[in-house]
Amino acid sequence: MPARVGYGALLRTPGVWTFLVPALVARLPYAMLGMGILLLVKDTHGSYGTASTVAAVAAVAQALVGPQTGRLADRYGQAPVLVPTVVVHALSVGALIALALGHAPAWSLFLAAAPAGASVPQIGAMVRARWISTFSAEGAAAAPKVSTAFAFESVTDEFTFVIGPILAAAVATSVSPAAGLAAEAALTLAGGLAFAAQRRTAPARVVREPGVRQASALASPGVRLLAGTFLGVGTVFGGMQVSVNAFADSVGQHGAAGTVYGVFAGGSMVAGVLYGVIAWRRSVQQRMILGYALLVLGCSTLWAMPNLVALSVAGLVCGLAIAPTLISGYTLVETLVEDGAKTEAFTWLTGAIGLGLATGSTAAGQLIDAHGPSAGFLVPVTGAGLGLVALVTLRGLLVPRGGRGAVAAGSAERGAPGRLVGATEG
Template sequence: MASTVTSRPGYGQLLRTRGAWTFLLPGFAARQPFAMLTISIVLLVQHTTGSYGAAGAVAAATGVSMALFAPYSGRLADRHGQRAVLLPGVLVHTLAGLSLTLLALTGAPLWALFLAAVPTGASVPQVGPMVRARWGVKLQDSPLMTTAAAFESVTDELTFVLGPLLATALCTAVDPAAGLLTEAALTLVGGLLFAAQKSTQPAVAAVEPGHTRVKPASALGIPGVRVLIVAFLGIGSVFGGMQVALAAFSESIGEPGLNGVLYGVFAAGNMLSGVVCGAVAWKVAPQRRLVVGYAALAFTASGLWAAESVVVLAGLGLLVGMCIAPALITGYTLVEGLVPASARTEAFTWLTGAVALGQAAAVTVAGQLEDRLWDGAGFLVPMAGTVLALVTLVALRSRLSRSPRSRTVARGVGHRTPVAVD
């Protein structure tokens, strides 16, 4: 079914929102750990152990702990405030990251690396969901809320362009430990500056005397959120599988520096399609857009394993990247209608945690495939992850439906257009 689109300006006005830059700039620095952490660990541990399997397993331990703790962190932020969660979190993450680096460089046994990887992942600050929640405070019911959701997804994509490129460049051109050390420094500085912006953080609901705080329902109890988690697990499999497989492919042809370039092409396609997708007012229901976009992602990801040249791999990577951003943006947009405001930070962290968990599993499996099969066998992981997620998405797409009423999306300032709902 062909879709009708119209231009939806609004990025300029969004960025002129009073006080927005006070949390956007430090928030951008503090988001880098999510994009830098996995590839930094893979490159460091592979350098010290000589095994992609061991590197993938340590990175997976970090990703799993991040995925498991992220929703809990989001719920704590909803109840007690972002600052109360961020301040201890960034300090723990910095110390844990430095410990992991030291252990790897000194040839510590694998079990010791696992022990350090768990707190490193669990303490990654969930700044992306917190920034989204702050936009809600600044804009409330403004038509620019949809623009803000798109802008945040584009920012996530930019993070995935710059983070792996920076980490790869530091690990290959400076020192294998430089990526993880820089990640820890950005977490500390960016996280503390972000936490210092008290005026923009969502208020914690006060409890009246004689009353007890009612425990809000978990976002995980909403069926549509569980379906989105499966979809985001598949997206995480693309990120994790490509990080390992691209590194192994580049090393196999004697050009390890190409790893960052190839991953940058993939992430650039992701970012550019996000900019376009966020600037359009779609007249097709988001549930249908998600299914169609995810089908395109599964189709393009299924061809990666057959690429035998740098040019073909770069072209396929670009197409895969271009298919990811629309799926991410649509998924986050669906959360706004499926989840009440009191649980949205938690819902957003479930989705980011799903990406981290999918990435962790993909890194582990792809590392084993690279060690045991052929160079590039890790590309089978994105194919399997996206196909399985697509089957689930198609089978359970009815659970993504909002309440049976029309909704609106912004088309510039002060103007809205009805959108049909399946």
């Protein structure tokens, strides 16, 4: 029977709190940026269209550039990449605030939003890479610990996605719209610098062998498949956010939208907590397929819900499937790439979620405008359905070949740590 590792034992691992606390501060603003931009630009330019487009520019830039930041972190180390990244982010957000308050034309806001989104630090991916580095010397025995650690990270992600927008909105309404975005930049800068200062727990930098080119983590077919399936999960997030708000508006209960979406996110948090404490007998590939199938099943009922109570129940089913799916995906990607490409691989998955979120929210908005609020819920089931088809059809790509991936060439600067053999089994 697989060993079970509880959260208490995980969090008692020496040294982990030194990076977990600053990481929480740095990743909390991750979900504040879009809300902060939306509230500020709507206030200064009076248009939801302009505001949502500026926010979308930032989201797309983050999704496309984030993986390159992760690749640089694998090659040069986390701190040398993270420090300039958070500085650029703070300056870019500052420029965006100044332009918005100055009622600058929309195109100038787009120019500022692009670097602001591109420089969002990939803290979640870096934390996951640190967990792997922490347990790498334990070999196969570390697999249950990594699974629990990734469950913990999933819960943390959900927490930031729930709290971040609320915090941004609270600061924006109680102080000023500009203050909400300024708070995001300040937290990112302070948390990012504090996280970068914890060098002892950082993964070893991988030094490339002379004359050998390091391939991208995306060169792995399995990583590409996981990125595609995570894109489908992102459309669920984006479609739900827009459609829940539109549905609540249509029944005259706009204030209930946050409660409905909170049930959805809360279900994912609960499932993430439970996932990390169960001693699983099924392989992680099977777990991901089952989780994704449950996600599609839950999403398939959303469009037919007659009221907010029924919608909350359907949303809960969807939420319960989110965390197991994401945790399984992050666990699988660790087995498909070499040590020198793990941070990049994690950022491709995170970036795919962000890109799916932007795509899903845009598509849902167009369907809602044309056919009513319930039509927006077709986006989550379509995106998740396509992801499930790809996952089932190409699931063989998720089995590591030859014991190790052949994605990155090189050796660890402090010696090559052992791979977490058996992670796909536990």
